Amino acid sequence: MNIEFASILYFTKKLMDLLKNFFSINSRQLSFLSINMVMFLIVILFNYPYPIAQKEDGNVPRPNVIIFLTDDLGYGDLASYGNPIIKTPNLDQFALEGVRMTGMHSDGTVCSLSRASIHTGRNAYGNGFYSIAGIFGTTLHKDEITLPQLLKEVGYETVFFGKWHLSRLESPAEVSVNEMGFDYSLATSVNAFNTGPKNPDKFIRNGQPVGTLEGWYVDIVSNEAAYWIATKRDDEKPFFYS
Incomplete structure (x- = not known):
């Protein structure tokens, strides 16, 4: 640094x-x-x-920007934040080579609130997220200004892979990943939680359902991201990966 x-x-x-x-x-x-x-x-x-x-x-x-968001992880679970028992060498490597923040706070105790705040820069009462997406009509609104939208304006490619959980992607009435500023996406609302981590069947690529995908959830997401970086990205542009 x-x-x-x-x-x-x-x-x-x-x-x-x-x-x-x-x-x-x-x-x-x-x-x-x-x-x-x-x-x-x-x-x-x-x-x-x-x-x-x-x-x-x-x-x-300009640097490439990559965000890994982990569900149900407290800062005290990581060895890099002082946990004496749990071994987290890969995440600790991020802390060693990047920035380890000690004053950052989650916007809520469930994932949707944190995701909404990261993508909008606004607290829950500002972006309307007071519950998990899909419950009590909670969803990301189309008029929100998002981080990927702003990055696109300054020449970034924007991609999303994995769990979205800011709207019900199966519902045409709710916002899609690409509508919120991502050029390319392979996303699912909350698939692994509902159906388990193997052979997921709820993924949507750029707005189109892809059916059942064979393999483990994490491998599918990782391979798609690696494929995009290797074959589809514009080498002349920086990228934002969430």
């Missing part, structure tokens, strides 16, 4: 602490502020002129 990036994270943390102490911000307000601060950081990282990463022609390369 270079000095400029580390400085941004350091001063952001100091700013959060200052605001919390000076204005007596409670944990819920701080959670909202954290989400928007991360979105602000992403914008900075995409536009900050890193001198050590600059090409000879003067163009600053």
Whole structure:
């Protein structure tokens, strides 16, 4: 991690602490502020002129952005966050080579709320997610401005693979993955939870059902992502993978 990036994270943390102490911000307000601060950081990282990463022609390369979202995982479950029993070497490697945040907060105790906040930069009361997608009519609204939409505007390719859980993809009345800014997708609403991890039959590729896929859920998603990167991506563009 270079000095400029580390400085941004350091001063952001100091700013959060200052605001919390000076204005007596409670944990819920701080959670909202954290989400928007991360979105602000992403914008900075995409536009900050890193001198050590600059090409000879003067163009600053933009990084590929990959988000792995794990369900039902508490931060205390990871060895990189101090768990003395559970071994998580692959996830710990992300922490070692990337950024390990200690002041980030989930927007809720179920996955849909966190997913909605990550993609919209807004808290639950702002984006309308107060329950799991599909319950009590909860769904991502088509007028939401999403992270992939914004990244497309600055030249990114955007792709989604895996569990969506922001709408019922089987329902034409609800928003699709591609409508929310993704160029390419292989997604399922919440398939592994309902039918188990093998031979899933609820995947939808770019809006079209694909029927039963043979194999394990995780392998199918991983292979599709690797296939896209190897054969379909534009090498001249950065990509956002969620």
